[in-house]
Amino acid sequence: MKEERLLILKLLKEGNISEEEAEKLLAALEEKKDRSSFKTAKRKIDDSLGSAEETFHHKRKAFKEDFEESFEDLEDRFEDFGEDFSKKMNRLGSLIAHTSTSVADKILHSVEEALESEELQQYDVFTKKETFFETLEIPITDLTNYRVLVSSLNGKVKVESWEKDCIKLKAKIQMKGEDYQEERLIYEAHLDEECLELSPRIEKGFYSFLTLYLPKVLFDSLKVENRNGSVFIEDFEGKHLDVQTQNGSIQIHRSSIKELGKLKTKNSKILLYRVHGGELLVQTKNGKILGEVLDANILDFKTSLGSIGLDEIAYHRLERLHLQTSNGHIKVFDPLPDNCGIRVLAQTKNGVIEIGTDLDLIENQQDRHNIRINGRSKQLEEMEHSIDIQAYTTNGDILLF
Secondary structure, X not given: OHXXXXXXXXXXXXXXXXXXXXXXXXXXXXXXXXXXHHHHHHHHHHHHHHHHHHHHHHHHHHHHHHHHHHHHHHHHHHHHHHHHHHHHHHHHHHHXXXXXXXXXHHHHHHHHHHHHOHHHHHHOOOOOOEXXXXXXXXXXXXXXXXXXEEEEXXXXXXXEEEOOOEEEEEEEEEEOHHHOOOOOOOEEEEEOXXXXXXXXXXXXXXXXXXXXXXXXXXXXEEEEEEEEOOEEEEOOEEEEEEEEOOOOOEEEEEEEEEEEEEEEOOOOOEEEEXXXXXXXXXXXXXXXXXXXXXXXXXXXXXXXXXXXXXXXXXOOOOOEXXXXXXXXXXXXXXXXXXXXXXXXXXXXXXXXXXXXXXXXXXXXXXXXXXXXXXXXXXXXXXXXXXXXXXXXXXXXXXEEO
């Protein structure tokens, strides 16, 4: 390019070309130079991109292999998720134990929403899970006073009634396709004259969403065991109900439990709506307990890092009410009827106690941090019905009636 430029200037000096012609030749030479430079730059960029793409694919492959190995290890350890999560929640509890109950409720609500979300199962970003459906239908001649046991590992369990005279289990299962055997179902039924047990034959590597259909008869007992996930029961009628899970909520709707109901979970809430029963023992940790339209002889509710709320209680049947939490409020909204008296012991730390009925006080301790009230309704002996009430909390209020 330099030599061509000098030649044009020499021709102009010797008078062989005019100034206008020289300008055109120099402009054409500059344009040619630009095109040449562009092609060179483009070639260098293409070469660099090709090299970078090759490096990227290599690193992505190595990255994927490393993470696949890590997630396979995570899947092996997922069965211990509940225990690990409980430890983390216990540490969280110690951190928020002295904060306001409104802040604690907001934190726990966020945790509950995360646990209830199906997004939790999508932790394996490389291995695609496939969905499989299974159905077990078990005809039983005499269902009255029958015992049913349902076991699950990771996922949700739903129990509801139907009109047929048999028991049916529908399972939606998510797992690796190569691990599923169509000729052998994940869930199996074990049946004898008094009990039906429904449980998985393997202990890891899958998620299940179970729906159990029960006839509308009086069962002796229903027991639901779920390692990680929520349990929802509706329209159940039986003598005994036993539900145990963790890292998932328990909800009981429109059910009758004649003798004893035991509900226990961790790190989530328990909700009861229109439940009739004898004795209801409800326990969670790091979660709230709410009950509405409850008709029972004994209500025993315990939690920590969560509030307890009750409304529309059948006081005429209730004999004992025991409510205990920490870092949460206790609220019983329904007012006492005129013909119902109470014996009450209520105690809180860093909170207030309000009882919406007149009492003869045996003890009324109120200092800067601790409040303790022990008393009974005026003219209790003349009342048609009486209830023993105990309510304990820390860092929260107790509001009764």
